[in-house]
Amino acid sequence: MDRNAEVKPLGELRVLVTAGSTWTKIDEVRVITNVFTGNTGIGIAKHFVAKGIATTLLYNPRINHVDPHPGLKIVDYVTYEDLYARMQEEICSGSYDVVIHSAAVSDYGAQVKQLVEVDTPEIQSLVKAGYRVFQEVTNVPGKIKSDLPELTLTMTKTDKIVDFVKAWCPGICLVKFKLEVDRTYSSLVEVAQHSQKTSKADLIVANDLHGQKNGIPPALILEGENLEEIGNREFLPSRLFDRVMDLLGKRPNA
Numbered sequence: 498m499d500r501n502a503e504v505k506p507l508g509e510l511r512v513l514v515t516a517g518s519t520w521t522k523i524d525e526v527r528v529i530t531n532v533f534t535g536n537t538g539i540g541i542a543k544h545f546v547a548k549g550i551a552t553t554l555l556y557n558p559r560i561n562h563v564d565p566h567p568g569l570k571i572v573d574y575v576t577y578e579d580l581y582a583r584m585q586e587e588i589c590s591g592s593y594d595v596v597i598h599s600a601a602v603s604d605y606g607a608q609v610k611q612l613v614e615v616d617t618p619e620i621q622s623l624v625k626a627g628y629r630v631f632q633e634v635t636n637v638p639g640k641i642k643s644d645l646p647e648l649t650l651t652m653t654k655t656d657k658i659v660d661f662v663k664a665w666c667p668g669i670c671l672v673k674f675k676l677e678v679d680r681t682y683s684s685l686v687e688v689a690q691h692s693q694k695t696s697k698a699d700l701i702v703a704n705d706l707h708g709q710k711n712g713i714p715p716a717l718i719l720e721g722e723n724l725e726e727i728g729n730r731e732f733l734p735s736r737l738f739d740r741v742m743d744l745l746g747k748r749p750n751a
Contacts, residue, residue, distance in 0.1 A: 505594065505745075507548075507549060507550065508549055508550075510550050510551070510594045510595070510745070511550070511551045511552070511553070511592055511593045511594055511595075512542075512545050512550055512551070512552045512553070512593065512594065512595040512596075512597065512741075513552075513553045513555065513584075513587055513588065513593045513595070513596045513597070514538050514541055514542040514545070514552060514553070514554050514555070514596075514597045514599065515538060515554075515555045515556070515580065515584065515596075515597070515598045515599060515600035516535035516536075516537070516538025516539050516541075516542065516554060516555070516556040516561075516599055516600055517533070517534065517535030517538065517556040517557035517560050517561055517600055517601070518530050518531045518532075518533045518534075518535065518557060518560060518600065518601040518602075518603075519557065519574070519575070519576055519577045519579075519580055519600070519601070519602050519603045520557070520559065520575050520576050520603075521576070521577065521603045521605070521606060521607050522576060522607070523607055523609055523641065523650065524609065524637075524638075524639065524640050524641045525638070525639055525640055526640050527640075527641065529603070529607060530560075530603075531601050531603075533601040534560055534561050535556050535557065535560060535561045535599075535600070536561070537599055537674075537730070537733065538554070538556065538597070538599035538600065539554065539556065539561065539563055540733075540734050541597055541599065541733070541734045541737060542554040542569060542597075543566070543569070543734075544734035544735060544737075544738055545734075545738060546566060546567075546568045546569045548738060549568070550568075551568055551570070552568065552569055552570070553569075553570040553571075553572060553587060553593075554569060554570070554571050554572070555572045555573075555574055555580065555583050555584065555587070555600065556571070556572075556573070556574070556600075557573070557574055557575055558573050558575075559575055572587070577602060577603045577606065577655055577658075580600060580602060580658060581656075581658050584596075584658055584661075584662070585661070585665060588662060588665045588666050588669065589665050589666065591666065593666070593669060594669065594670060594745065595669065595670040595671075595672070595741055595745070596662055596669055596670070596671050596672065597672040597737065597741075598658075598659045598662070598671070598672065598673055598674060599674045599702070601676070602655075602657075602658055602659075603655055604654065604655060605652035605653060605654055605655060606652070606653050606654075606655050607650050607651070607652055607653075608635060608636060608650070608651040608652075608653060609635065609636050609637075609641065609648065609649070609650055609651075610633055610634070610635050610648070610649040610650075610651065612631035612632070612633055612634075612645055612646055612647050612648075613631060613632055613633075613634050613637065613645075614629055614630065614631055615630050615631065615632045616630075631646070657696070659671070659673050659696045659698070660695065660696050662696070663696070663697040670699050670741060670744055670745060671696065671697065671698045671699050671700075672698065672699065672700045672701070672702065672737065672741065673692065673693065673696050673698035673700070673701045673702070674701070674702045674703075675688065675689050675692045675701055675702070675703045675704075676703075676704060676705075676706060677703070677704075677705050677706070678705065678706045678707065679705065679706075679707055679711075680705050680708075680713075681711070682711075682712070682713050685703055685704075685705055685708070685713060685717070686703070686717065686719070686724065688703070689701050689703035689717065689719050690719060690721070690722075693719060693720075693721070699720065699744055700718060700719065700720050700737075700740055700741070700744070701718075701719050701720075702716055702717070702718055702719075702733070702737070703716070703717045703719060704716045704717065714726040714727055714728050715727055715728070715729065715730040715733075716730060716733050718736065718737070718740060720740070725740075
């Protein structure tokens with residue numbers, strides 16, 4: 498973010514928060530997703546609204562529910578493609594001062610290959626002889642049949658949406674979230690610092706899925722070498738608010 502930019506009054510700030518998890522469709526009724534509900538991001542958005550800041554929440558309504566609230570604009574997404582498009586549209590509008598990207602985004606898209614039974618004139622002799630003939634097809638519309646002898650999913654890596662944020666709006670304040678599993682404290686910090694640099698994030702919130710069992714706090718807030726431990730996840734929204742206001746030079750009690 499541009500620390501030399503003109504400081505806006507608190508009531509003129511606008512914040513975009515992403516929350517929840519994306520769905521990767523296999524067919525019209527089946528999806529691949531993850532276990533995260535978006536409660537953290539929803540709580541952060543509500544905290545900023547309570548502080549009088551106009552906030553937009555991007556979330557997946559299929560996994561959670563958010564009641565309408567004055568000062569809170571709700572924008573829905575479901576798939577990776579939805580979230581990419583909504584984030585690009587909102588951020589490129591130039592309306593926001595801060596993006597807090599806590600959504601758990603699919604790392605891979607799915608291409609479905611299945612064997613479909615065919616019955617064409619060319620193979621009638623085989624069919625009459627009692628043979629069943631199958632052909633491999635990709636991403637057939639509708640619902641995949643449950644009696645197929647084989648189904649293959651090819652997972653292809655997606656782009657990291659958070660890495661586009663600074664390209665879309667270079668001066669914006671970006672808060673990134675990074676989840677790891679079974680890291681040591683030092684390796685979690687190292688991974689988070691590298692991730693912050695990769696996305697050019699101003700702050701990064703890091704946590705480990707099993708961290709508390711291994712003595713790691715529920716969350717770490719990092720700004721380069723500056724590290725703050727959050728001992729209770731309930732305090733994360735308020736601490737993020739304070740840290741973002743520090744970055745913007747607009748702490749209410751300053």
